[in-house]
Amino acid sequence: MTNNIDLSVNIGSLKLKNPVILASGTVGYGNEISNLTDLSKLGAIVTKSLSLKPRKGNPPQRIVETAAGMLNAIGLANIGVEEFIKEKIPFLSQLNTSIICNIAASSIDEYAECVRILTKEDTIKAFEINISCPNVKEGGLIFGHDIKAVAKVTEKVRAATDKPVIIKLSPNVPDIASYARVVKEEGGDAVSAINTLVGTSFNIYTRKPKLFNITGGLSGPAIKPVALAKVLEIKRNVDIPIIGLGGIMCWQDAVEFMIVGASAVQLGTVNFINPNAGVEIVNGLSDYLTKMSIDKVSSLTGTFVI
Numbered sequence: 001m002t003n004n005i006d007l008s009v010n011i012g013s014l015k016l017k018n019p020v021i022l023a024s025g026t027v028g029y030g031n032e033i034s035n036l037t038d039l040s041k042l043g044a045i046v047t048k049s050l051s052l053k054p055r056k057g058n059p060p061q062r063i064v065e066t067a068a069g070m071l072n073a074i075g076l077a078n079i080g081v082e083e084f085i086k087e088k089i090p091f092l093s094q095l096n097t098s099i100i101c102n103i104a105a106s107s108i109d110e111y112a113e114c115v116r117i118l119t120k121e122d123t124i125k126a127f128e129i130n131i132s133c134p135n136v137k138e139g140g141l142i143f144g145h146d147i148k149a150v151a152k153v154t155e156k157v158r159a160a161t162d163k164p165v166i167i168k169l170s171p172n173v174p175d176i177a178s179y180a181r182v183v184k185e186e187g188g189d190a191v192s193a194i195n196t197l198v199g200t201s202f203n204i205y206t207r208k209p210k211l212f213n214i215t216g217g218l219s220g221p222a223i224k225p226v227a228l229a230k231v232l233e234i235k236r237n238v239d240i241p242i243i244g245l246g247g248i249m250c251w252q253d254a255v256e257f258m259i260v261g262a263s264a265v266q267l268g269t270v271n272f273i274n275p276n277a278g279v280e281i282v283n284g285l286s287d288y289l290t291k292m293s294i295d296k297v298s299s300l301t302g303t304f305v306i
């Protein structure tokens, strides 16, 4: 409670002290940002995507600034599950915020195996599954663009842990609500929406792509209207908790996501511009609720009027 305002939220069985979460891939494993902000003021932080074995990711250039956003093609570079447990859990276990572990994989079994290993760690309160990864066994098709694969990943991960399972949906599909529906049917606790949109950028003098990978994921304010529409589409069609993200820069954006259906929000690109944005958004939400005479932030969720 801050000023008698209840900022706590429940996302399925996951209880957070407030709805502001730092998004995967934008704050490393937490220690990278801990000197620049007070992580204990946040609802949760999501780790960089972890795979079973370490991954080097793509060669540079991996990040390009765009109008109102950025493109990234990091290629899921990460230290792997084993090193994460050894090197990062001791730091994360001391933080007074919830830790959500994000998982990436190149096969359905790898997702389940990562979760089976990590679920033994008390520090990890929930799993977020990044399905925007190529399915190596199925010729590189992105899991998140194949509804049967999304169902299977959810089912297998669900069987591997009792902790909350959040599936992070790709916006690069025609009917995002049907993906949220299979997550619910297979026992997922929540969805997060959205991951990045596919984009590219070229140098007009060399005529070469600016990213080594040619295409990358577009994030930042440029994608906010798309993200809001995807959250709204899920909210109107499927009864499942939603964590909204995509271009949130300030508390007003967070309120907008909650009104269209999000139970909580994540901040990604803004962390590169203002590492203290999360704390400022928590304070902004609290002041807004006071001004509006609303005593619980959770009562904002899905209250849009059409």
Ligand SMILES: Cc1cc2nc3c(=O)[nH]c(=O)nc-3n(C[C@H](O)[C@H](O)[C@H](O)COP(=O)(O)O)c2cc1C
Pocket: 023, 024, 025, 026, 048, 049, 070, 072, 074, 076, 102, 130, 168, 194, 195, 196, 218, 219, 220, 221, 223, 245, 246, 247, 248, 266, 267, 268, 269, 270
């Ligand atoms: C540099 C960078 C790296 C990212 N890495 C990951 C990742 O490892 N796993 C993941 O699920 N999402 C990753 N994302 C996506 C973000 O978590 C988020 O879904 C997306 O950026 C949209 O939110 P934003 O507009 O607030 O940044 C990354 C985004 C950026 C900008």
